[in-house]
Amino acid sequence: xxxxxxxxxxxxxxxxxxxxxxxxxxxxxxxxxxxxxxxxxxxxxxxxxxxxxxxxxxxxxxxxxxxxxxxxxxxxxxxxxxxxxxxxxxxxxxxxxxxxxxxxxxxxxxxxxxxxxxxxxxxxxxxxxxxxxxxxxxxxxxxxxxxxxxxxxxxxxxxxxxxxxxxxxxxxxxxxxxxxxxxxxxxxxxxxxxxxxxxxxxxxxxxxxxxxxxxxxxxxxxxxxxxxxxxxxxxxxxxxxxxxxxxxxxxxxxxxxxxxxxxxxxxxxxxxxxxxxxxxxxxxxxxxxxxxxxxxxxxxxxxxxxxxxxxxxxxxxxxxxxxxxxxxxxxxxxxxxxxxxxxxxxxxxxxxxxxxxxxxxxxxxxxxxxxxxxxxxxxxxxxxxxxxxxxxxxxxxxxxxxxxxxxxxxxxxxxxxxxxxxxxxxx
Amino acid sequence: xxxxxxxxxxxxxxxxxxxxxxxxxxxxxxxxxxxxxxxxxxxxxxxxxxxxxxxxxxxxxxxxxxxxxxxxxxxxxxxxxxxxxxxxxxxxxxxxxxxxxxxxxxxxxxxxxxxxxxxxxxxxxxxxxxxxxxxxxxxxxxxxxxxxxxxxxxxxxxxxxxxxxxxxxxxxxxxxxxxxxxxxxxxxxxxxxxxxxxxxxxxxxxxxxxxxxxxxxxxxxxxxxxxxxxxxxxxxxxxxxxxxxxxxxxxxxxxxxxxxxxxxxxxxxxxxxxxxxxxxxxxxxxxxxxxxxxxxxx
Numbered sequence: 204x205x206x207x208x209x210x211x212x213x214x215x216x217x218x219x220x221x222x223x224x225x226x227x228x229x230x231x232x233x234x235x236x237x238x239x240x241x242x243x244x245x246x247x248x249x250x251x252x253x254x255x256x257x258x259x260x261x262x263x264x265x266x267x268x269x270x271x272x273x274x275x276x277x278x279x280x281x282x283x284x285x286x287x288x289x290x291x292x293x294x295x296x297x298x299x300x301x302x303x304x305x306x307x308x309x310x311x312x313x314x315x316x317x318x319x320x321x322x323x324x325x326x327x328x329x330x331x332x333x334x335x336x337x338x339x340x341x342x343x344x345x346x347x348x349x350x351x352x353x354x355x356x357x358x359x360x361x362x363x364x365x366x367x368x369x370x371x372x373x374x375x376x377x378x379x380x381x382x383x384x385x386x387x388x389x390x391x392x393x394x395x396x397x398x399x400x401x402x403x404x405x406x407x408x409x410x411x412x413x414x415x416x417x418x419x420x421x422x423x424x425x426x427x428x429x430x431x432x433x434x435x436x437x438x439x440x441x442x443x444x445x446x447x448x449x450x451x452x453x454x455x456x457x458x459x460x461x462x463x464x465x466x467x468x469x470x471x472x473x474x475x476x477x478x479x480x481x482x483x484x485x486x487x488x489x490x491x492x493x494x495x496x497x498x499x500x501x502x503x504x505x506x507x508x509x510x511x512x513x514x515x516x517x518x519x520x521x522x523x524x525x526x527x528x529x530x531x532x533x534x535x536x537x538x539x540x541x542x543x544x545x546x547x548x549x550x551x552x553x554x555x556x557x558x559x560x561x562x563x564x565x566x567x568x569x570x571x572x573x574x575x576x577x578x579x580x581x582x583x584x585x586x587x588x589x590x591x592x593x594x595x596x597x598x599x600x601x602x603x604x605x606x607x608x609x610x611x612x613x614x615x616x617x618x619x620x621x622x623x624x625x626x627x628x629x630x
Numbered sequence: 631x632x633x634x635x636x637x638x639x640x641x642x643x644x645x646x647x648x649x650x651x652x653x654x655x656x657x658x659x660x661x662x663x664x665x666x667x668x669x670x671x672x673x674x675x676x677x678x679x680x681x682x683x684x685x686x687x688x689x690x691x692x693x694x695x696x697x698x699x700x701x702x703x704x705x706x707x708x709x710x711x712x713x714x715x716x717x718x719x720x721x722x723x724x725x726x727x728x729x730x731x732x733x734x735x736x737x738x739x740x741x742x743x744x745x746x747x748x749x750x751x752x753x754x755x756x757x758x759x760x761x762x763x764x765x766x767x768x769x770x771x772x773x774x775x776x777x778x779x780x781x782x783x784x785x786x787x788x789x790x791x792x793x794x795x796x797x798x799x800x801x802x803x804x805x806x807x808x809x810x811x812x813x814x815x816x817x818x819x820x821x822x823x824x825x826x827x828x829x830x831x832x833x834x835x836x837x838x839x840x841x842x843x844x845x846x847x848x849x850x851x852x853x854x855x856x857x858x859x860x861x862x863x864x865x866x867x868x869x870x871x872x873x874x875x876x877x878x879x880x881x882x883x884x885x886x887x888x889x890x891x892x893x894x895x896x897x898x899x900x901x902x903x904x905x906x907x908x909x910x911x912x913x914x915x916x917x918x919x920x921x922x923x924x925x926x927x928x
Contacts, residue, residue: 210659218926294766298663299765299766299767299768299769299925300922300923300925300926301663301922301923304665305664306662307663307664308659308662309660309663310659310660311660312660313660315768317767317768318763318767321763321764321767322761322764324689326692326693326696327693331692334685335685335689338681338684339682339685339768341682341768341770343681344681
């Protein structure tokens with residue numbers, strides 16, 4: 204018997220890039236309308252024709268030649284760097300956006316969870332939002348009625364269920380949103396990065412619930428995440444996407460290994476050749492170097508960082524600001540955010556080409572790998588953004604007063620501490 | 631995009647016992663994703679999402695008058711105050727004829743379908759943009775969004791309608807037998823609003839110009855619709871052309887059904903109905919054509 208749940212063949216998705224991406228230009232479209240007739244106007248959005256390409260519009264394949272099958276009851280992990288096409292793939296499978304080419308056959312009722320609490324309304328109460336959110340996710344009213352108590356119990360917000368959601372804390376909102384989603388019962392479930400929110404204990408509870416529904420109820424799950432631990436725990440098989448193509452597929456262990464290798468390879472590609480960037484490109488980040496303050500490669504918890512970012516532009520640059528986000532390599536959580544806007548070191552006007560240096564205090568990070576994202580802005584306008592632009596390893600170090608320092612698996616930071624016995628209680 | 635949803639009647643059974651699922655399932659996929667240029671009505675799919683439509687209408691109604699001091703009284707105040715202003719300026723001062731009907735009733739009976747239409751335009755033209763989080767995160771027939779915005783205005787209409795009944799009692803106006811056709815004209819008003827909403831909401835996703843055009847469009851439209859004057863003021867030979875404004879047909883028909891007094895319903899009405907039907911079909915095709923790109927550009 205055929206046990207395929209989703210069959211993906213030759214999927215490709217092309218996007219327009221450049222200034223005109225977001226909004227149409229009415230005047231231009233009207234001119235097209237009169238010169239090319241109604242047919243062209245109406246079908247313009249979905250078939251990009253050759254003539255326009257020559258006219259200098261930029262196109263970009265967000266996904267290309269994606270083909271693979273997912274079996275019934277399988278939990279598949281989808282991993283890859285930011286902008287690799289993971290979310291686009293889920294959106295195509297969900298039916299939110301249309302592929303430019305290729306075809307996907309889906310066998311079974313599909314439910315997508317691309318965001319926690321989609322469609323929550325601030326003014327409505329928790330109870331009302333459960334119904335609204337459930338309906339949006341494709342649950343029937345009778346279904347929600349039946350599971351209502353279970354949902355409320357899972358979310359741990361019983362007390363506030365008749366309070367408008369606008370008075371909820373972020374954590375409560377996330378819990379309520381996830382609880383609704385966790386009780387969704389489609390045959391195929393698409394999940395995008397939603398576990399990245401909420402506190403650790405609740406995340407664990409959700410993972411348990413997910414694992415439970417998938418294994419005991421034979422549901423097919425597609426799971427996009429940056430959290431390798433969760434992927435490893437849940438998925439037997441995984442797909443690694445790189446620049447819109449499948450670069451590895453198979454057993455999760457192997458795929459994750461391939462992924463870490465490809466991330467290491469990144470450094471060998473010069474930054475200015477990287478394609479996985481966004482922004483208008485008027486200023487480009489061309490290089491990044493992370494060193495100890497004394498310009499040595501060795502970085503330890505007590506080290507002060509010196510990060511050098513090279514940039515290039517056609518003309519002198521006004522009001523450039525650089526934002527560096529330092530993340531943990533393994534679970535991608537942001538540890539530091541360094542923004543030149545917040546300190547007054549950079550001059551207002553910069554030469555067309557140069558290097559910007561950022562120095563820090565002691566990082567106090569536990570040993571392990573960190574990655575750095577770069578974002579360049581001119582005023583409020585984003586000009587260039589690259590994820591995983593650089594990385595550095597924090598090496599172990601002997602710190603006075605600390606016997607052995609915690610590892611990255613236990614904590615991000617090192618905090619010096621002393622312990623003593625309360626002498627007054629000694630009898 | 632071609633989507634053929636076959637709703638699983640008992641999803642619980644299917645998820646719990648995947649092995650028992652029909653083997654025939656495999657021959658025809660539940661749904662298909664591919665690029666396609668065909669426009670299909672797909673009413674069956676729309677029906678599977680009728681509960682979502684219900685919840686969105688319910689949300690819009692529930693939220694509309696939250697945090698307002700007067701609450702739902704706004705549904706009555708808006709047309710009522712407009713009616714008072716019209717009675718003073720157009721009736722008493724400008725002395726524009728009202729077909730022998732008391733001014734307040736004359737204006738109010740026209741303002742009801744007009745407000746339904748104008749509110750539908752304002753709310754639904756921006757509806758796809760305000761609901762962009764839904765559009766980019768979940769699949770459902772996009773048609774549901776402007777549809778729900780249009781229908782949510784109908785509740786206001788019903789509340790204001792009670793005021794009209796009260797006014798008719800006060801003035802001692804007895805409706806003519808034509809009143810049994812009233813539901814038909816209410817439907818006509820809704821369909822007209824929907825037809826315009828389809829166009830404007832889809833256009834507004836791509837061209838935000840719509841938002842700026844709207845206030846002045848509705849203002850002009852108000853005056854080319856027989857609200858402050860009877861359509862009998864329009865010369866006979868132009869009345870056919872006048873019907874090109876479908877709201878002329880809606881308002882005239884509405885007045886006729888309630889008050890039994892109106893001239894020129896005949897040819898004007900036929901033109902209006904034809905215009906609305908073609909606007910609806912055109913709007914539907916345009917909407918379906920562009921809806922696949924909503925998630926990418928909204």
